Amino acid sequence: MLVGIIGKPNTGKSTFFNAATLLNVPMASYPFTTISPNFGVAYLRAKCVHTALGVKDSPVNSLCVNGWRLIPVKLVDVAGLVPGASEGRGLGNKFLDDLRQADALIHVVDASGSTDEEGRICPPGSRDPLQDVEFVEKEVDMWLRQIVSRDFARMARSSESGTGKLSAMLGERLSGLAINESQIIEAMQGAGVKADKPTFWTDEDLLAFCKELRLLSKPTLLAANKADLATSRANIERLRQSGRLVIPCASEAELLLRRASTKGLVEYTPGDPDFRVAPKDGLSPSQLSALELVRERVLKSWESTGVQQAINSAYMQLLGAVVVYPVEDEHKLSDKKGNILPDAYVMKRHSTARDLAYTIHSDLGDSFLYAIDSRKGTRLGADYPLKDSDVIKIVSTAKRG
Ligand SMILES: Nc1nc2c(ncn2[C@@H]2O[C@H](COP(=O)(O)OP(=O)(O)O)[C@@H](O)[C@H]2O)c(=O)[nH]1
Ligand SMILES: [Mg+2]
Structure with a gap:
């Protein structure tokens, strides 16, 4: 699954992308390599099952931070759209190819109304973001x-x-x-x-x-960005009244928090409603006041910066994805090396136990016999529809090392 970021120029798409793909904890191995600079790895934030299962986990393909599993997912920053783009204005084949591959879209909008239809700076509140939404949608329809x-x-x-x-x-x-x-x-x-x-x-x-094809094939949410600016509030309300899924966002604030967290200056897990200044005292007075502004204008007003929520909603709400944990020992909940709940996979809506086997390894899919629900100890058939938070062992005829 791939989620694409679209929108007119200067709404904060790249800021959103840079924030969403920055994480302070390095991971051993990525499940996918990125092939071009506008493709990146973001993270889905899911309540980790280790707490409910009463075990201490040792994640391998993902991270577990303060009880949250951060699972790599793919994100692409599609180039900006301007009116008339579908007639060839500023639209390259690369753009179309990126758009084609996306299963769902995060449409980043300048909710503050401080950029015109081409993305040029204009007085805050003077541009109607709903018009931006409509023209970008129309461009996709025309394409x-x-x-x-x-x-x-x-x-x-x-x-x-x-x-x-x-x-x-x-x-x-x-x-x-x-x-x-x-x-x-x-x-x-x-x-x-x-x-x-x-x-x-x-x-x-x-x-x-x-238009119907777009709604079916490119489910979209609006990331109402620049929510830190005063003119955004009324516009966000109007965007919501249009019936679309709207997530207030402050990409720049998220980028600031993630960078400060990377340097160990604050304690912050992406998606959190607040942060803590780390005991290590490395923040200058101006950095401190910038962070305080984030707290006042973003976190207290909107509960979070919205960037993580947008990624989560794109995968979980728009695409109906589920997070599943395959294990090799259904009693210890471990892999062969003894890592507890090592992997978490984000699977498409309607995925089955056999699909999970194929995702792990094609041999495992080919030689699939049955699966085991580790919580109940019951057998599951190949067509069992995976549910969110399932912990599953795949039994196959394949001998794997
Ligand atoms: N106030 C505010 N400005 C933002 C935010 N996100 C991005 N910007 C600014 O918007 C401008 C365009 O951002 P950029 O990410 O390059 O936009 P893109 O053209 O859509 O990729 C930059 O000056 C950013 O600093 C935000 O959350 N709040
Ligand atoms: Mg950009």
């Missing part, structure tokens, strides 16, 4: 329309003459976007277009269909 309309007339004709099925042909066209035929049928219904009369579709029908 989808370009893909859909390529060869659409021919597909429409052959569908009406019975030589092909439109949903199947579109399914092939959109498979690279991880959009399947049943979603296409759903999008046609959602848009209220006639599936059996595609040659009659108007431009508006096509765009309405693409």
Whole structure:
């Protein structure tokens, strides 16, 4: 799974990305290497099961900090969108490819209204962030329309003459976007277009269909950034009233806290409602007052900086992901080396016990026999749907070292 950050320029996308991908504790091994600078590793914050299970854990593929499991997940900072982007303005293939790969989106908005539609600085409160939201969404719709309309007339004709099925042909066209035929049928219904009369579709029908496709294939939340600025509050309320999922954010504050934490100057776990100045006294008066401002304008007002909450919501709410802990010894809850609850995996919605086996190793998937729920000691079949916080042993015929 991959979450992408989108938005117009200067809303704080890179600040958000830099904050979300910075962590003070180095990890032994990353499950994925990053291939380009705008791809990074962020962390999902999940209540670790070790407390409830009454054990002391020794994490390997993730971290456990103050009872929170921080599990690596992928994040991509997609380049900024300006009005007209889908017609080629400032939109490279790289942008489209990054967007295509994302399973869900965090749309970073300048909630303070202090940047115009192209991202130029303007007086705080003078730009309506809801308009930004709408134009960025429309650009994504139009980009989808370009893909859909390529060869659409021919597909429409052959569908009406019975030589092909439109949903199947579109399914092939959109498979690279991880959009399947049943979603296409759903999008046609959602848009209220006639599936059996595609040659009659108007431009508006096509765009309405693409909007539905976007909602299905790129579930999105709004990170209402710059929440530390006074003009943001009323705008955040308005954004919420639009019915979208909105998370107030202060990316710059999160970056400050994570950097201070990296240097051991504050105690702060990403997503916390507050921080503590570390006993080691290394903060200058100006650093102290900057941190105090973060506490006053962000943490006390919004409960957190929102960056971690946005990552969590993107994976857990938008994508319905679950966190599962595979173990090799279901009694000790350990791997072969004796590490307790070594790994935590973020799995897609509807993943099964066999999917988990494949995620660990393809051999384990191929030779899967059954799984064991370590809490109940019961056997689980290959199709068992994984639940959040499951601790599971996979039993297979494979001999693994
Ligand atoms: N007040 C405030 N400014 C922010 C925040 N996040 C980012 N900025 C500022 O917004 C500007 C643009 O940030 P950047 O991350 O480069 O935006 P991008 O173009 O969307 O990647 C910079 O001057 C940041 O310092 C925030 O949470 N609060
Ligand atoms: Mg940027």
